[in-house]
Structure formats: structure tokens, C-alpha cells
Amino acid sequence: MDTKQRILDEALTLFSQKGYANVFVNDIAEKVGIKAPSLYKHYKNKQAIFDEIIDEMNHRFEANEHNMSINGTDPTIDAEIYKNMDEDHLVKLGNDLFAYFLHDSYTKRFRKMLTLEQFKDKELAKTYSSQYFDMPLTYQGMLLGLLVAQGFLVSDDVPVMTLQFYAPIYLLLTVCDRQPEREQEAIKLIEKHIRQFDKLYGRNF
Amino acid sequence: MDTKQRILDEALTLFSQKGYANVFVNDIAEKVGIKAPSLYKHYKNKQAIFDEIIDEMNHRFEANEHNMSINGTDPTIDAEIYKNMDEDHLVKLGNDLFAYFLHDSYTKRFRKMLTLEQFKDKELAKTYSSQYFDMPLTYQGMLLGLLVAQGFLVSDDVPVMTLQFYAPIYLLLTVCDRQPEREQEAIKLIEKHIRQFDKLYGRNF
């Protein structure tokens, strides 16, 4: 990885831990293994590093519209996989979703950074809501909608059903972001949540 | 309100908008209407102001264990009120909960400040989780548990049911904290969520 990229990487780590204002150019340089002034050969200033992190994320996302997918493919293909869906598969779906978001290093650091900067301006607020509210609900709504179409789930309001599926997972994700020691507790709760969700919305034989 | 208290109040407002590190002692003094050095007659330093805000909140909370209650009384009394519960009452319960948390000035500022400082140390992380995860789930779990006991709702896992009731409300609250213009959308979604929740968990005649 070249220096320019390593700066982004170390900056993202630091921003996600301490917040933009508490990270000094010197800290980033130190992690990269260069002196602070050298950093200015790669970026105009500290703000430019932050901006590039946001831009890079947007590009990663555009290049990867299936971001919300469990296995990284598109929802139609996912739906194929879930043709023979049952409760255990649904639990796996939720667990995998949770594990990916919680442990993927880039995803986690970006989410934590955005958490700390979300009130800075309207643009960042919109980015946060887009990433962790609108897009997950859209994508998961598509998946759950397909499961409804297939008769595996029953609902006359898929958006609300999706909110009820996603919100507990999101809430527990934020708990683990600030208290990683609560991961086991969270995983257990998510499994219970999904089994309950399946009972509530599943076909009642 | 005396100067010492006004400092806390203005500091809380600023911290909740910009985060601790982006608020300067001078900003706080200006809002209070004094010069920065005068501020040091009231507090040892900037950190002491922040600490006192946290302490004050803890005291407010202890003096007010019924914090999570809708009408400010204890859950047993609340349960009385909900003896003749129906879907519309449940919607009102959720709407009131949401409106209180979203609009109460002190609550809102404290929540936003804590959002921005939650990763600073374990203590703050714990405070956040306690305020916006453990305690709401405990209190609302008591309420919903009473509704189950009365036969208004049916569930063999009240904690998970409570998570499913609360998480969507919490999620929409955080959306509105960063995008206040989405309040109407959020209110509509919450009403749909609660009506759906009632259908899923309500007695099925």
C-alpha cells in the first residue's frame, strides 16, 4: 500500500477512535512512520484527508451496490438462495449481517467515525442516515419482500416489517461498537429476535 | 439561574452541537455573557464543566427513577392506566415516548452530547448504553410485561418483545437527532410500527 493510502487508513483508524478534532496531524504521521510535514506532500491539509475518506467510501459503495447483501451478490440471487428458507436460515442471515457489519474493519471504522462527526454538517448527517438507515432498509426490504412474495413470510407492510427486522440489529450493533465486551450478549439477543420475528411473520401452519 | 448553572447549560448546548473538543472556553463564556477568565472562578477547567454535566444528569436521574415512564409516575401506576389498553392507547404510548425523548431540551442535548463522546472512555460508553439501551429496555419491559400479565399482549419472551418495541423508536429518534426535518416521516413510521406490533403481539380474537 502506498503512502497516500496508508495515510487514509491510519487517519480513519484514529478518527474512528478519538474523533477528528482530537487527532493531530502528528499522530497520523507517526502511525504512518513519517514526519508530519511530509504528509502535506500527499494532502493539502488535515481536512482534505477526512474528505478523501468520505469520498473513498462513496466510491467503494458505488462500485459495490450490493453492499447490504449478505454474500455480496445482488438481492435477486440472494432471493434464490432463500427459496428454501426456514427459521435457521433466517437466523444465519441475521447473524451474518451482524457479524459482517460488526467485524469488517473498514466498515466498522467508517461507521464509528461517522457516528462522531454526524452533527458537523447536513452532508455528513445525510451520509450517516443513508448508510445506516435508508439503504439497509431499502436493501433488506427487497429481500424480505421477496420472502413475502414466496410465501415464506406474511406481511401487508413490508417497510415496517423491515424496520422491525433491522432496528434491533442496528441497536445491538451500536452497543457493541461502544462496548465490544457485550458481543456475546448481543449475538444471543439477535438470534432470539430473529426466531421471534420468524414466528411473528412466518407462515402459520 | 445563577452563573454557575448558566455555564453548565450553555456548555451542554454547545457540546451537543459541536462536540467537546470543538467548543472553546471562550465560546461558553460568550454565551453566558462573561469573559473566559471569569469562568475559572466557577470551574477548575473545561473538563470540570463536562464532568459536572455528567454528574448533574446522574443526579437528575436518581432523583427521578421513573425517567422512562410516559407520564412521570411509576410503572405500576402506568400499568393501571393501561388496564383498558387498546391499539390506540398503545400508539399514544409510543408517540408520547418518542415526542418526549425527541423534544425535551435537556434530554435531547444530553443524548446528542453523549453520542459524540461515547467512545472517549469506558465510563461514557457505559453511561450511553445504560441510558439508551439497558434502562429503557428494563423499564419498558416492565410495562409490556404487565400488559402480558393482563392478557393484552401475548409473548413468552418479554425482553425480546421489548427490544422489538423499542429498537425502531430508538432508531427513528437518532435519525431525527441528525435530520430534524424527518420528524413527520418518523412519526408516521412509528405509528405504523406500533399498530403492526399490536397486531403481532395482541390477543388474536
Next chain:
DNA sequence: GTCTATAAGAAGATAGAC
């Protein structure tokens, strides 16, 4: 592209008069 030296300015905090 990386370094050392340093400028420029910001921010927290203190001293001491009133």
C-alpha cells in the same frame, strides 16, 4: 518525498487590579 527548523495562530489557563 522526506527531513529539520520554524512561523503563525489558536486555545487553555493564570496573575493581579478592581
Next chain:
DNA sequence: GTCTATCTTCTTATAGAC
């Protein structure tokens, strides 16, 4: 308790040699 003046330190950023 509030002020003005000031100190100190920290932080960003630039200059210019290699």
C-alpha cells in the same frame, strides 16, 4: 466575581535543504 493582560503550550502548516 469580573475584568485586562499575559503566559504557555499545542497544533497546523510552510520554507527550504537533501
